Amino acid sequence: MSRLIVISNRVSRPSKGGEQGGLAVALAAALRQSRGIWVGWSGNVTEKFTGQIAFNEDDGVKTATIDLEEQDVDEYYNGYANKTLWPLFHFRIDIAEYARDFEGGYNRVNQRFADTVSPLVEPDDVLWVHDYHMIPLGQMLRRKGHRNRIGFFLHIPWPPTRLLVSLPHHSKLVETLFAYDVVGFHTEEWLESFRHYVEKEMGGSVDGDHVTLGGRTIQAIACPIGIDAPEFIAASKGEAAAKMQEQVRKSLQDRAMIVGVDRLDYSKGLEERFNGYARFLKDNPDIHRQVVLVQIAPPSRGEVESYQEIRATLDALAGRINGEYSDVDWTPIRYVNQGYPRDQLAGIYRAARIGLVTPLRDGMNLVAKEYVAAQDPEDPGVLILSRFAGAATQLKDALLINPYSPEEMSDAIGKALRMPLEERKRRWQAMMQIIEEQDVSWWRSAFAMRLEDAHKVREPQEA
Incomplete structure (x- = not known):
């Protein structure tokens, strides 16, 4: 069985009767079964980023976390993730903030995650990246030579094309999704909005679940998350x-x-x-x-x-x-x-x-x-x-x-x-x-099945 590596902004370490969210409950069993690792930000701030990884194991789930600099948190998390992408993807362009420093910090932190995760990845591992904080991470991992199966799941809505185009460098961000093998959304509406953007703004093509852009084809699917x-x-x-x-x-x-x-x-x-x-x-x-x-x-x-x-x-x-x-x-x-x-x-x-x-x-x-x-x-x-x-x-x-x-x-x-x-x-x-x-196990299995079907070997993403 391939090992699963989950990458998300924050890591939720298992606890008895705690306040874990749906993502934590969904992934804990799969991580245990595959001897996998959950990688993310610790939530802590360090004076200078070192890339040092803190490994822990709780209730059979291994986690690997890194600390970020204060500037990283301001620009990547409070900035691009929560002042730019979150309001835009929830159709609130009236309060979305577009700052060059935010975008730069977002890309810098994603690159730091790619650099941190890269030494942990073995050739047969399956990587599953989660949510709007990590959209470009797959492309950065491809550029480091990883040819593993990599999936991405968006836990928030995907905005209509007419709103997404308000984002500076929107096409550059969307293009990074084509480094993944499978991209998942909760609903057909969000999936259709993604397809529409790729066709109308980027000149891509759609054939059922397969979406092609510039010679690269991914599976884009609707796969609603459930509860345990x-x-x-x-x-x-x-x-x-x-x-x-x-x-x-x-x-x-x-x-x-x-x-x-x-x-x-x-x-x-x-x-x-x-x-x-x-x-x-x-x-x-x-x-x-x-x-x-x-x-x-x-x-x-x-x-x-x-x-x-x-x-x-x-x-x-x-x-x-x-x-x-x-x-x-x-x-x-x-x-x-x-x-x-x-x-x-x-x-x-x-x-x-x-x-x-x-x-x-x-x-x-x-x-x-x-x-x-x-x-x-x-x-x-x-x-x-x-x-x-x-x-x-x-x-x-x-x-x-x-x-x-x-x-x-x-x-x-x-x-x-x-x-x-x-x-x-x-x-x-x-x-x-x-x-x-259609509970959380169904969701996890449905997405994992698509990722299993994806090509085990694919050409590295162009730099």
Whole structure:
């Protein structure tokens, strides 16, 4: 069996009952099985980059991490990755920042990763590169002479051509993807946007899953990531979940809970969600005291100005709504700026009558799948889901809404609260079937199968 080397911006070391995300859960088993290595940034800053690798092994998963200089973090991570690519790929060109230093830092750090990984690579290894932080890494590895099978998976949306062309040197960035053997996206929409760009802007050609540019052909596929469904179902029935569920229900005093769990990010539509909930309160004064919105939003990327602004906006908006609608013994919004371990989150989801997942744009959104998986089959809650989340293409039995419309969100909340048990069960069963069939193991296997089929030997990328 070929060894797997995973390369991503950050490495998530396995932990019991921790806050590991979907990527960590997805890849840990494959790394164990193949004696593989997960390579990434440690999250630490060093005065001078040395390329020194810190090796660790936790629960059978080997990791290799490097420290970056402060300038690297400013230009590569806070800069090009999170001020340029993230907003652009989430259709927010109005707040995307284009700075030459950002692009230079991005390429410099990718080259540092290539230099670091290169000595670790054996001829039969399969390399799997993840996300927008590492787009050019495959080309840099090819230039170092590696002819291994190399795959790339994008965990965020791919923007339409009309937006992507606003990026300086956009064609140069996209061309680097043709160093990979397989490039994966979550949905057919993101895949189609990629194909359209290659055909219309670069003069490439598309033949089914094969996309050709300048004599190089890659497989470009849609392969939606899932959750570890059995693990999450088990967690929702565990002791930690039961304790949290009981704690939440006691504090609610028989009120129906609407839950939102999102990283504090403008792409998640939190301001629009609060406004939609406020519209629901305005439209339904007779049930004010019967419902509470619990929004869990741990902060992220605090060094980026746009993230500071969204936090200030939400603080003010939650305060205004609570000030307008609260009573002495009822507060309509509980706004929590901290995260919870997955087993406790499972209990929070299970206690909620409604899961409100309303991003303005999202590559997938695993919270939607986790909410469904955590439900009691005999009394499931209702998922309200943005039609602009990648998960909407799979979870068609959710109440799909336009998150920009407060009226549509208000109507969906009212419908979910009134929904009969039989309809709730029918919708839940349909979504659960998809979540279990196309879980994280299916995703990993589907992508790995494509990579196995790719040519084991290919010509090195031209310098």
